Amino acid sequence: MNSEHTLSESLEDYLEAILELQTMNTVARSKDIAAKLNIKCGSVTGTLKKLADRKLINYEPYGYITLTPKGDKIAKEVTTRHNVFKHFLFKHVELDEDTAEQAACRMEHAMNHKNFMKFKAFVTKLDA
DSSP states (O other): OOOGGOOOHHHHHHHHHHHHHHHSSSSOHHHHHHHHHHHOHHHHHHHHHHHHTTTEOOTTTTSEEEEHHHHHHHHHHHHHHHHHHHIIIISSOOOOOOHHHHHHHHTTSSSSSSHHHHHHHHHHHHOO
């Protein structure tokens, strides 16, 4: 079982948000994570501590947040799942982009790695 399977949807969402912010800005800040996830700043601190305890992020209160190599790997896997589901729903199911985005956010957490790889191979064949 991969380590990402021990994370809640919420923790995966945080890693995904941090990856996106880190990609755009080199680092993430608590207030940026809160804005991206549409939650209150005070709610972010506890979750960041959990992620730091699991060695998934580098975090100090009032400091910048970056992903550790382990956190980066998981965040990229979640992002890949999200992108594949969104692409499938938008291109092949023909959902509008916002609906595809919202559905992909839910679906990315529901499928284990083995089944996702089969799904990804299926979508790749559809696109060929």
